[in-house]
Amino acid sequence: MKYVDEFRDGQLARILADRIAQAVEPGRTYRFMEFCGGHTHAISRYGVTDLLPASVEMVHGPGCPVCVLPIGRIDNAIALALEHGAILCTYADTMRVPASERSSLTKAKAAGADIRMVYSAADALRIARENPAREVVFFAIGFETTTPPTAIAILAAERAGLANFSVFCNHVLTPAAIANILESPQVRDIGTVPLDGFVGPAHVSCVIGSQPYEFFAEEYAKPVVIAGFEPLDVMQAVLMLVEQVNDGRHEVENEFSRAVTREGNGKAKALVAEVFELRRSFEWRGLGEVPYSALRIKTKYARFDAEKRFGIVYRAVADNKACECGAILRGAKRPKDCKVFGTVCTPENPLGSCMVSSEGACAAYYTYGRFRDREAA
Amino acid sequence: MSVVKKDYVRPIDFKTGRVDMSHGAGGRAMAQLIDELFVAAFDNEWLRQLNDQACFAVPTGRMVMATDSHVVSPLFFPGGDIGSLSVHGTINDVAMSGARPLYLSATFILEEGFPLADLRRIVESMAAASQEAGVPVVTGDTKVVEKGKGDGVFITTTGVGIVTEGIEISGDRARPGDKVLVSGTLGDHGVAIMSFRENLQFETTIRSDTAALHGLVARMVEAVPGIRCLRDPTRGGLAATLNEFARQSRVGFRIRERDVPVRSEVNAACELLGLDPLYVANEGKLVAICAPEDAERLLATMRAHPLGRDAAVIGEAIDDSHRFVQMETGFGGSRIVDWLSGEQLPRIC
Numbered sequence: 001m002k003y004v005d006e007f008r009d010g011q012l013a014r015i016l017a018d019r020i021a022q023a024v025e026p027g028r029t030y031r032f033m034e035f036c037g038g039h040t041h042a043i044s045r046y047g048v049t050d051l052l053p054a055s056v057e058m059v060h061g062p063g064c065p066v067c068v069l070p071i072g073r074i075d076n077a078i079a080l081a082l083e084h085g086a087i088l089c090t091y092a093d094t095m096r097v098p099a100s101e102r103s104s105l106t107k108a109k110a111a112g113a114d115i116r117m118v119y120s121a122a123d124a125l126r127i128a129r130e131n132p133a134r135e136v137v138f139f140a141i142g143f144e145t146t147t148p149p150t151a152i153a154i155l156a157a158e159r160a161g162l163a164n165f166s167v168f169c170n171h172v173l174t175p176a177a178i179a180n181i182l183e184s185p186q187v188r189d190i191g192t193v194p195l196d197g198f199v200g201p202a203h204v205s206c207v208i209g210s211q212p213y214e215f216f217a218e219e220y221a222k223p224v225v226i227a228g229f230e231p232l233d234v235m236q237a238v239l240m241l242v243e244q245v246n247d248g249r250h251e252v253e254n255e256f257s258r259a260v261t262r263e264g265n266g267k268a269k270a271l272v273a274e275v276f277e278l279r280r281s282f283e284w285r286g287l288g289e290v291p292y293s294a295l296r297i298k299t300k301y302a303r304f305d306a307e308k309r310f311g312i313v314y315r316a317v318a319d320n321k322a323c324e325c326g327a328i329l330r331g332a333k334r335p336k337d338c339k340v341f342g343t344v345c346t347p348e349n350p351l352g353s354c355m356v357s358s359e360g361a362c363a364a365y366y367t368y369g370r371f372r373d374r375e376a377a
Numbered sequence: 378m379s380v381v382k383k384d385y386v387r388p389i390d391f392k393t394g395r396v397d398m399s400h401g402a403g404g405r406a407m408a409q410l411i412d413e414l415f416v417a418a419f420d421n422e423w424l425r426q427l428n429d430q431a432c433f434a435v436p437t438g439r440m441v442m443a444t445d446s447h448v449v450s451p452l453f454f455p456g457g458d459i460g461s462l463s464v465h466g467t468i469n470d471v472a473m474s475g476a477r478p479l480y481l482s483a484t485f486i487l488e489e490g491f492p493l494a495d496l497r498r499i500v501e502s503m504a505a506a507s508q509e510a511g512v513p514v515v516t517g518d519t520k521v522v523e524k525g526k527g528d529g530v531f532i533t534t535t536g537v538g539i540v541t542e543g544i545e546i547s548g549d550r551a552r553p554g555d556k557v558l559v560s561g562t563l564g565d566h567g568v569a570i571m572s573f574r575e576n577l578q579f580e581t582t583i584r585s586d587t588a589a590l591h592g593l594v595a596r597m598v599e600a601v602p603g604i605r606c607l608r609d610p611t612r613g614g615l616a617a618t619l620n621e622f623a624r625q626s627r628v629g630f631r632i633r634e635r636d637v638p639v640r641s642e643v644n645a646a647c648e649l650l651g652l653d654p655l656y657v658a659n660e661g662k663l664v665a666i667c668a669p670e671d672a673e674r675l676l677a678t679m680r681a682h683p684l685g686r687d688a689a690v691i692g693e694a695i696d697d698s699h700r701f702v703q704m705e706t707g708f709g710g711s712r713i714v715d716w717l718s719g720e721q722l723p724r725i726c
Contacts, residue, residue: 001648004645004648009708045712050709051709231710348718
């Protein structure tokens with residue numbers, strides 16, 4: 001497959017693996033966090049860690065939009081469908097995220113809620129046009145990548161005068177989350193999660209550009225290499241990070257130059273700025289309340305805001321006590337450090353959100369990598 | 378003297394007519410539908426008797442029986458339809474024991490309001506598939522459910538076949554060292570269905586691979602009577618089949634990604650939809666496991682058959698108490714090919 005296979009080439013991978021092996025300094029360890037679930041998935045699916053020296057450790061970050069959705073927001077979405085009788089349109093990954101009282105969108109659907117899986121916000125708009133007598137709510141989740149399409153849907157709904165369409169907005173922001181991880185006590189004060197650098201987001205950076213990372217590369221003295229989601233991209237980024245660490249540099253470098261510029265996509269950013277504004281605070285699963293880390297719909301478009309339209313009240317719900325998703329999302333623990341991993345919590349019956357999406361650290365490790373535990377044992 | 382006039386029966390309107398409740402009520406309308414559609418299309422000596430059962434002589438040997446329900450959406454897709462699929466699916470399930478399929482039964486659950494033209498198209502496609510395979514539909518049943526209580530048409534077929542003495546093909550017979558073969562490219566059916574689904578139409582030349590595999594199986598069994606396991610990787614794809622074999626046979630598997638045949642169009646579509654071809658359904662492919670010394674002969678036999686042209690050896694069974702299916706990735710790493718969790722594609726067969 002043109003333009004894809006080139007980035008999964010086993011021969012090039014071996015060459016890069018040799019270069020990384022030569023670059024790492026003896027006696028030194030390198031811990032890099034890949035922020036995005038897309039990277040986590042690529043690393044697991046292609047077995048990238050098999051090609052890295054033992055001294056390079058990849059730590060999974062919180063960049064899985066499904067994983068960071070707190071229980072309370074899922075409860076809100078279920079209420080929109082069950083109590084307000086709306087057609088709730090959602091991305092498929094969200095269907096199995098655990099909600100309160102062992103519920104989920106899948107279970108709510110079985111209980112009679114009209115929940116429909118869509119591939120894009122545009123599908124939700126079409127459903128709204130086809131069902132003029134019903135309220136149709138788009139359950140908008142995701143980082144900066146999925147935000148512009150939601151903005152387009154709202155603007156299109158306004159132009160078309162669609163009275164039955166609204167958006168339950170849960171869009172979150174990457175830079176705020178990275179800063180939060182670096183600010184968390186585990187990282188900064190106690191120092192139990194030493195991170196030597198970040199593999200920066202691919203698709204998010206296409207939208208926001210590389211510039212937003214410059215502040216914390218500088219402030220926290222951590223190198224950032226923006227990388228594409230293909231396995232060779234990840235290997236190349238690891239090499240660039242190792243070289244930065246060796247040189248004592250902490251710059252923002254762009255491995256994904258075929259798609260990412262410093263400024264990002266101006267048109268997409270303008271669309272987002274037109275429709276959305278910052279929330280003062282938003283709860284993330286695993287990170288807790290993170291200031292200015294999410295978006296809400298501007299008052300100008302309030303009639304498309306499901307939270308206002310249906311008077312949604314947010315109620316925080318604590319995660320299951322046994323669940324270590326919080327620590328795993330911060331990179332403080334690994335999936336196998338969690339007592340319920342692979343026992344009570346599996347992809348079929350996820351207890352925590354990291355086990356739901358294929359981009360979640362636990363699901364990726366369970367699905368692709370758990371044979372390594374046996375080899376280690 | 379009065380003459381009793383012969384009853385006039387208005388022919389069924391297969392152009393614009395629709396299924397109504399009377400078509401399943403046991404009265405004249407049902408009898409007429411059976412006569413004009415099912416008996417006419419499937420035409421054979423058993424159906425012509427119009428009994429509630431088919432009576433046939435039983436050959437010596439062991440009998441094999443399999444059943445399969447078909448609820449695919451959409452009903453018509455590139456490369457086939459629910460009719461041909463329902464014939465191929467059950468023939469394949471029977472054939473995967475090494476048996477020669479003999480007879481089929483067919484049950485239709487029709488939704489009130491379903492266009493008779495579509496029903497006729499489906500039944501004629503079934504009849505053509507059964508004729509081509511040489512496996513007649515000898516008995517059947519029709520029920521009609523109220524509008525909203527079905528989805529157009531559901532078809533259940535059951536098949537019986539006969540397996541020669543000495544052939545022992547079963548999912549629990551794989552041993553460490555055995556070779557794993559597939560009969561051709563994977564994922565064609567699932568992607569063809571997906572490309573045609575409502576809301577998700579994208580242009581592709583991919584067609585469903587739906588086909589009856591008993592001819593291929595007959596040649597394989599002839600060449601290598603000691604084949605250990607055979608299965609058609611339908612729902613859940615190759616990943617599900619290998620995990621099933623691993624559990625049944627108490628072994629692990631190690632396969633090589635670069636040896637698994639996948640069309641580049643299927644790869645591209647999977648890339649687009651976020652699917653993994655190893656988990657996508659097939660309807661005209663099989664997975665075979667045989668002793669290492671038989672692998673070459675089996676592969677050559679498969680490749681000599683039109684339905685096994687792209688056959689390949691993709692890996693081996695290994696000793697593994699965890700029953701993991703592992704894969705050497707094309708990239709040079711390794712990973713598990715796990716059971717499918719949740720559903721990858723809704724209603725594909």
